[in-house]
Amino acid sequence: xxxxxxxxxxxxxxxxxxxxxxxxxxxxxxxxxxxxxxxxxxxxxxxxxxxxxxxxxxxxxxxxxxxxxxxxxxxxxxxxxxxxxxxxxxxxxxxxxxxxxxxxxxxxxxxxxxxxxxxxxxxxxxxxxxxxxxxxxxxxxxxxxxxxxxxxxxxxxxxxxxxxxxxxxxxxxxxxxxxxxxxxxxxxxxxxxxxxxxxxxxxxxxxxxxxxxxxxxxxxxxxxxxxxxxxxxxxxxxxxxxxxxxxxxxxxxxxxxxxxxxxxxxxxxxxxxxxxxxxxxxxxxxxxxxxxxxxxxxxxxxxxxxxxxxxxxxxxxxxxxxxxxxxxxxxxxxxxxxxxxxxxxxxxxxxxxxxxxxxxxxxxxxxxxxxxxxxxxxxxxxxxxxxxxxxxxxxxxxxxxxxxxxxxxxxxxxxxxxxxxxxxxxxxxxxxxxxxxxxxxxxxxxxxxxxxxxxxxxxxxxxxxxxxxxxxxxxxxxxxxxxxxxxxxxxxxxxxxxxxxxxxxxxxxxxxxxxxxxxxxxxxxxxxxxxxxxxxxxxxxxxxxxxxxxxxxxxxxxxxxxxxxxxxxxxxxxxxxxxxxxxxxxxxxxxxxxxxx
Numbered sequence: 366x367x368x369x370x371x372x373x374x375x376x377x378x379x380x381x382x383x384x385x386x387x388x389x390x391x392x393x394x395x396x397x398x399x400x401x402x403x404x405x406x407x408x409x410x411x412x413x414x415x416x417x418x419x420x421x422x423x424x425x426x427x428x429x430x431x432x433x434x435x436x437x438x439x440x441x442x443x444x445x446x447x448x449x450x451x452x453x454x455x456x457x458x459x460x461x462x463x464x465x466x467x468x469x470x471x472x473x474x475x476x477x478x479x480x481x482x483x484x485x486x487x488x489x490x491x492x493x494x495x496x497x498x499x500x501x502x503x504x505x506x507x508x509x510x511x512x513x514x515x516x517x518x519x520x521x522x523x524x525x526x527x528x529x530x531x532x533x534x535x536x537x538x539x540x541x542x543x544x545x546x547x548x549x550x551x552x553x554x555x556x557x558x559x560x561x562x563x564x565x566x567x568x569x570x571x572x573x574x575x576x577x578x579x580x581x582x583x584x585x586x587x588x589x590x591x592x593x594x595x596x597x598x599x600x601x602x603x604x605x606x607x608x609x610x611x612x613x614x615x616x617x618x619x620x621x622x623x624x625x626x627x628x629x630x631x632x633x634x635x636x637x638x639x640x641x642x643x644x645x646x647x648x649x650x651x652x653x654x655x656x657x658x659x660x661x662x663x664x665x666x667x668x669x670x671x672x673x674x675x676x677x678x679x680x681x682x683x684x685x686x687x688x689x690x691x692x693x694x695x696x697x698x699x700x701x702x703x704x705x706x707x708x709x710x711x712x713x714x715x716x717x718x719x720x721x722x723x724x725x726x727x728x729x730x731x732x733x734x735x736x737x738x739x740x741x742x743x744x745x746x747x748x749x750x751x752x753x754x755x756x757x758x759x760x761x762x763x764x765x766x767x768x769x770x771x772x773x774x775x776x777x778x779x780x781x782x783x784x785x786x787x788x789x790x791x792x793x794x795x796x797x798x799x800x801x802x803x804x805x806x807x808x809x810x811x812x813x814x815x816x817x818x819x820x821x822x823x824x825x826x827x828x829x830x831x832x833x834x835x836x837x838x839x840x841x842x843x844x845x846x847x848x849x850x851x852x853x854x855x856x857x858x859x860x861x862x863x864x865x866x867x868x869x870x871x872x873x874x875x876x877x878x879x880x881x882x883x884x885x886x887x888x889x890x891x892x893x894x895x896x897x898x899x900x901x902x903x904x905x906x907x908x909x910x911x912x913x914x915x916x917x918x919x920x921x922x923x924x925x926x927x928x929x930x931x932x933x934x935x936x937x938x939x940x941x942x943x944x945x946x947x948x949x950x951x952x953x954x955x956x957x958x959x960x961x962x
């Protein structure tokens with residue numbers, strides 16, 4: 366299967382063949398908004414719009430898996446190289462090398478970048494290997510504290526390559542030091558454009574519109590935290606809008622401004638070449654604030670509303686548990702409450718849930734989990750879920766797999782543990798979580814459990830009022846920072862039994878303190894374990910939005926060796942009374958070591 370919906374392409378429920386549909390790039394702006402101008406070949410993955418000429422290819426699941434493995438390998442190697450200091454660096458040869466006439470003409474005449482600006486930013490030339498040919502290319506040199514860290518070569522036909530083995534850093538990063546405002550662009554030529562127009566504190570992302578911002582991690586605190594205003598100068602296309610959304614989420618919408626280029630201009634350099642430097646300055650100075658929460662109108666959300674009207678509601682993120690995915694999916698910005706009797710596996714199940722979401726969707730995780738102390742014991746449990754092997758030297762748990770596992774945990778999982786004098790208050794926990802959103806791109810926050818968060822009742826405030834306020838704050842945090850917040854809340858003692866003498870299952874109203882847990886959560890899960898059947902049932906008691914799922918019961922077997930939950934399926938005979946649980950043998954959780962293999 367190919368996931369066309371990631372690009373906003375609606376294939377009208379078809380799974381094969383050819384289909385004509387609306388174009389997500391141009392249909393909303395056309396006079397005839399209902400004309401189906403996008404041709405899609407579902408079998409080959411190719412698509413093309415006969416109006417705006419947008420064309421491309423959507424890979425199938427196997428290709429996506431291979432690409433994901435390659436991304437994981439690159440991310441692992443980057444972490445290892447950054448830790449060991451083994452990044453390679455190009456050799457700086459100075460700016461005196463003569464420019465080939467065609468490259469100089471392209472930069473000065475076609476792109477409007479002066480020789481003074483090229484020399485100021487130390488732009489040079491080089492040779493790029495394309496097949497068996499050596500092609501002259503423009504060299505954008507990436508410096509940090511005066512040291513050449515990386516180099517990007519770009520040919521006139523827009524082929525480009527970065528120096529192999531070098532560290533990814535923003536272009537012109539030194540210019541941000543000491544400035545209280547800055548601009549961020551999507552490409553080096555756009556950065557040169559803004560610098561030439563007087564905006565010296567301008568950087569460019571190193572990898573274009575790629576929304577993977579792992580390179581940002583070490584520059585947020587040192588170069589970006591002190592900025593009063595950050596102007597985002599992205600390209601006016603779908604890729605640019607995606608990058609803008611992720612940058613503003615991580616840097617804080619309250620201090621970000623968004624540039625709107627003139628009609629017919631995609632980026633800063635087009636603005637310069639078509640309308641001149643004064644027009645570039647005007648666009649930057651007219652950059653608008655990102656609308657504040659609570660002040661949106663239909664005009665502000667016109668594009669999203671049109672997409673919703675045409676394409677309908679999109680399913681959320683899956684987990685790979687095929688039995689759970691049939692009933693529920695997840696998306697950032699939501700609030701989950703999980704409950705169940707003590708010792709019945711709430712934390713174990715949540716650990717696997719968030720690891721799956723991280724592996725499949727790159728949602729980094731932050732834990733406040735003082736019951737999982739010391740932290741290394743929790744990391745050990747997560748390592749076993751990742752690999753499927755006991756955390757000890759063995760035939761399958763090799764030293765190489767151990768190193769990769771630790772690298773993955775270091776890159777994707779952070780534990781929040783405020784110092785003793787600060788206390789385990791919600792203020793302190795959320796303060797750290799906000800910084801993790803900015804600096805590490807965290808998408809999941811787990812609070813396990815509620816009763817380890819210190820209560821801070823104000824004068825004359827009842828416990829019910831305190832809990833209501835706490836839940837409201839968690840909901841707002843999830844929505845404002847686009848984070849999936851998961852809260853574990855213990856129930857009061859449940860004594861009442863069913864007719865067969867067994868204890869009845871826990872319900873949301875059994876949680877200590879307030880019915881607001883069920884009322885204010887977007888998802889409600891109850892974990893219930895039956896020791897006689899060695900089975901765990903997950904009761905999905907609430908999913909607020911129907912496009913994300915509905916109420917259901919999902920059953921798992923717990924594998925003590927790997928710490929994983931194995932889906933169970935129901936087999937029904939002719940007589941409904943013969944229904945019994947059977948263990949499935951489907952291996953739906955991709956082994957971590959296979960992903961790295």
